[in-house]
Amino acid sequence: MRYVEPGLVLRFARNQLAALLVILGGMVLLLSLLTSTFLTANNIFNVLRAFSWIAIASFGQSIVIIGGGIDLSAGSNMAFAGIITAMLLLAGYSVVFSILVGLLITLGIGLLNGLMVSKTKLPPFIATLGTMSIVRGFCYGMTQGWPVRNLPRSFMFLGQTDIWRVPLPAIIMIGLAVFCAILLEKTKLGYHVYAVGGNEYAASLVGINTGRVKTIAFTLSGLFAGIGGLLMTARLGVAAPTAAQGYELDIIAAAVIGGISLTGGEGSVWGALIGAAIMQILRNALVLMGFPAYWQPAAIGAVIIGAVMIDMYRKRKV
Amino acid sequence: MEAKVFASSQPILSLRGISKYFGGVHALEDVDFDVYPQEIVALVGDNGAGKSTLVKIIAGVHRPTKGHIFFQGQPVEIHSPHDAQALGIEIVYQELALIETRDVPANFFLGREPVKGRLGIFVDRRKMVEDTVRTLRELGIELPYLRSPVRYLSGGQRQALAIGRVMPWGGKIIIMDEPTAALGVKESRRVLDLILRLKEKGCSVIVISHNMRHVFNVADRIVVLRGGRKVGDKKKSETTPDEIVKLIVGADML
Ligand SMILES: Nc1ncnc2c1ncn2[C@@H]1O[C@H](COP(=O)(O)OP(=O)(O)OP(=O)(O)O)[C@@H](O)[C@H]1O
Numbered sequence: 154m155r156y157v158e159p160g161l162v163l164r165f166a167r168n169q170l171a172a173l174l175v176i177l178g179g180m181v182l183l184l185s186l187l188t189s190t191f192l193t194a195n196n197i198f199n200v201l202r203a204f205s206w207i208a209i210a211s212f213g214q215s216i217v218i219i220g221g222g223i224d225l226s227a228g229s230n231m232a233f234a235g236i237i238t239a240m241l242l243l244a245g246y247s248v249v250f251s252i253l254v255g256l257l258i259t260l261g262i263g264l265l266n267g268l269m270v271s272k273t274k275l276p277p278f279i280a281t282l283g284t285m286s287i288v289r290g291f292c293y294g295m296t297q298g299w300p301v302r303n304l305p306r307s308f309m310f311l312g313q314t315d316i317w318r319v320p321l322p323a324i325i326m327i328g329l330a331v332f333c334a335i336l337l338e339k340t341k342l343g344y345h346v347y348a349v350g351g352n353e354y355a356a357s358l359v360g361i362n363t364g365r366v367k368t369i370a371f372t373l374s375g376l377f378a379g380i381g382g383l384l385m386t387a388r389l390g391v392a393a394p395t396a397a398q399g400y401e402l403d404i405i406a407a408a409v410i411g412g413i414s415l416t417g418g419e420g421s422v423w424g425a426l427i428g429a430a431i432m433q434i435l436r437n438a439l440v441l442m443g444f445p446a447y448w449q450p451a452a453i454g455a456v457i458i459g460a461v462m463i464d465m466y467r468k469r470k471v
Numbered sequence: 472m473e474a475k476v477f478a479s480s481q482p483i484l485s486l487r488g489i490s491k492y493f494g495g496v497h498a499l500e501d502v503d504f505d506v507y508p509q510e511i512v513a514l515v516g517d518n519g520a521g522k523s524t525l526v527k528i529i530a531g532v533h534r535p536t537k538g539h540i541f542f543q544g545q546p547v548e549i550h551s552p553h554d555a556q557a558l559g560i561e562i563v564y565q566e567l568a569l570i571e572t573r574d575v576p577a578n579f580f581l582g583r584e585p586v587k588g589r590l591g592i593f594v595d596r597r598k599m600v601e602d603t604v605r606t607l608r609e610l611g612i613e614l615p616y617l618r619s620p621v622r623y624l625s626g627g628q629r630q631a632l633a634i635g636r637v638m639p640w641g642g643k644i645i646i647m648d649e650p651t652a653a654l655g656v657k658e659s660r661r662v663l664d665l666i667l668r669l670k671e672k673g674c675s676v677i678v679i680s681h682n683m684r685h686v687f688n689v690a691d692r693i694v695v696l697r698g699g700r701k702v703g704d705k706k707k708s709e710t711t712p713d714e715i716v717k718l719i720v721g722a723d724m725l
């Protein structure tokens with residue numbers, strides 16, 4: 154008996170991350186050649202800053218999707234974390250306290266999503282469609298529709314500082330990506346997330362507590378949306394009830410472009426990170442090459458379809 | 472009762488008056504079922520007779536609607552697969568219970584991944600790979616790719632993996648629900664040999680099969696279910712394949 158491993162070429166072809174990196178590298182190369190402005194430190198760091206919120210939220214989303222669910226409430230959670238924290242700050246509470254409460258509340262919303270899915274067996278799409286709307290309603294209701302402005306500098310620092318010219322949100326993003334990657338790939342909980350998403354019934358037959366796994370995944374998604382939302386709010390300096398509207402689709406798209414299958418059980422947060430980067434670089438490219446911003450959604454849509462088609466084709470073939 | 476034949480030793484596992492209702496479906500009705508030490512029991516019956524439901528009750532997947540379970544004479548409640556494992560009950564499911572998107576070691580240790588470090592949360596991947604390779608070698612199971620998703624394995628290879636992964640846990644009662652369903656002649660022979668070896672090592676085996684040749688090859692005793700009821704419980708030496716087939720389909724069918 155021998156245990157042969159697939160050859161290098163086959164392994165590379167099967168490796169979604171490798172394929173994504175090639176695409177990303179190709180885009181960077183092409184843009185560097187086509188424009189003189191793309192490959193400047195300034196532009197790169199702006200790109201990084203601009204996609205860090207989406208990327209961070211997409212890490213939590215990735216855990217949910219790999220676990221076989223979906224979290225449509227991510228965009229609303231981003232806005233809500235910002236509003237709660239902003240209102241507490243204006244009421245005079247400390248930055249640390251305001252942030253903690255903001256995050257705790259989105260974590261709680263995630264927990265609620267998880268409990269609805271695992272205890273009352275609501276389909277994740279329905280449960281989070283509901284919370285998406287409920288939380289957005291709270292965003293409008295609590296602010297009467299007005300943006301919360303005049304946030305203290307000590308809070309805005311979070312979204313606007315650079316460390317050695319690297320934006321703080323980008324550094325936080327990388328740190329959280331490493332955290333999620335370790336959680337998913339190295340821990341027992343991570344193994345169980347893949348198991349539940351890959352085959353929930355099989356997971357329950359071998360004694361995995363599938364409800365617990367799903368609840369934790371949704372809770373983390375709530376928390377990560379909150380973190381992304383706070384960084385967004387700190388960067389913009391205003392917490393608007395309309396903020397992050399429609400972002401849930403970008404967040405899901407980042408995961409999907411990154412090779413995380415919507416059927417669950419597959420993919421990695423690195424894929425989501427690269428997926429978010431590809432979307433942002435595409436947006437940036439369109440701007441640099443002089444296309445009006447109105448065309449961006451069309452380009453993103455084409456990329457989503459293209460990425461998933463390549464992924465499906467690749468899986469069938471090899 | 473048939474059990475008297477085996478009165479020389481006490482059953483290691485006894486089910487008494489087990490019924491299982493899924494809503495209106497009576498999957499099992501008042502079933503008594505015994506397993507003796509070092510015994511191979513074949514559980515037979517037509518599709519939907521309740522065989523899988525019975526072994527899933529033993530494995531902690533289903534709770535019986537009525538009835539009691541005794542382990543070595545003591546009443547026990549088996550609430551989860553982990554409870555069953557703690558009693559030394561291992562099962563190979565008819566559905567195999569594999570995760571298609573995960574590789575061989577992840578499936579081999581599915582649900583009981585070994586951990587390392589003080590926190591007890593980090594999976595010991597090295598140990599997983601080493602133990603998987605060693606066990607598969609010992610069992611003579613050949614799998615082409617260890618680190619590729621299980622979906623690239625053939626049906627027979629998957630079944631071999633599902634059987635192999637329960638072996639290292641030192642179970643006293645091994646349940647196999649149609650373990651040869653996807654296997655070729657040579658591979659089926661290997662599984663039957665494995666069942667006999669398990670008995671020699673001191674295990675009891677419950678095997679479900681539709682293949683009378685396999686059943687008569689290995690079983691010490693044959694239990695027949697029909698429509699959720701136990702309709703036969705025969706020592707192999709005191710019955711024939713014909714009689715078992717008649718019990719399976721019911722006399723009225725002949
Ligand atoms: N989870 C469930 N929910 C509802 N009904 C079920 C469930 N599991 C089994 N049943 C029903 O219980 C009956 C017995 O099913 P079971 O799977 O035990 O049969 P079986 O003897 O293993 O058949 P086969 O040889 O086809 O595997 C069937 O009528 C089946 O439809």
Ligand SMILES: [Mg+2]
Pocket residue numbers: 522523524565648
């Ligand atoms: Mg069955």
